[in-house]
Amino acid sequence: MAGRNTRTDSLTLEVVELIGTVVARYHEEYERAAGRHALTGAQARVLGLLSLEPLPMRQLAQRLKCEPSNVTGIIDRLEARGLVERRPDPADRRVKLAAPTEEGVRTARSLRDSLDFAREPLASLSRDERVSLRDMLRRMVGVGGGDGD
Template sequence: MTPRPDSLTVEVVDLIGTVVARYHEEYEHAAAEHSLTGTQARVLSLLAVGPQPMRKIANCLKCEPSNVTGIVDRLESRGLVERRPDPDDRRVKLAAATAEGARTAEALRTSLHFAREPLGKLTIAERTLLKELLQRMLGGTAE
């Protein structure tokens, strides 16, 4: 017989679900303001950090590399992304944000008020604890 989750666990899971749903809703809205889909915006945000091979992007999105090719094609046609040879392996192509792509990713990031405003109500100690707890939940270690 599977043990029944306690009510606190159920409440925490429900709250996490609500936070995730609200974040995704706002993220999709912010992406649309830049004429992007949520997935295109996510790829652009990943590439704004640095060039990535298509396979790594696919792993982050948990999708097939062929899907990433189409997404990168559309972003490239808008001048937000470019393909470059990997300096370590010329057989591999890296996708990289252009200067315009990096500006768009930054504008997208700064327009996400839902994620930023509630966190601003927490003290630095509370945000640090929340970060550490989330990292632990995901199996990582606190930095």
């Protein structure tokens, strides 16, 4: 172990602050991108999740880390705009699957493409640097294995 005092050393403090800056930028850009599609951040996040795969309301709440009752309203608003629809689950009639409409899929794709917040700043790093950044982030996030690209 190199740095012993991970709590107070000035190097660590600066890294923490820089990460805070990245986090703030990330959010600003995300909200801005969502706003361009007249969506709130939460609505954009839901649409992004559903564009990967339709989900039961309950699971959606788990992914969002919020109460199921909140999901009802978010889906209501997306449904009112024709971006999402509720489908019955053939296996369990209690369950409702939230799924994006065609327009919802298009919107999600457009949203994803416009998210340059994290991509653009990476342009200033060389490939080797991105590799080492990836490896450090993997360890910070706690990824076990993974291939070497």
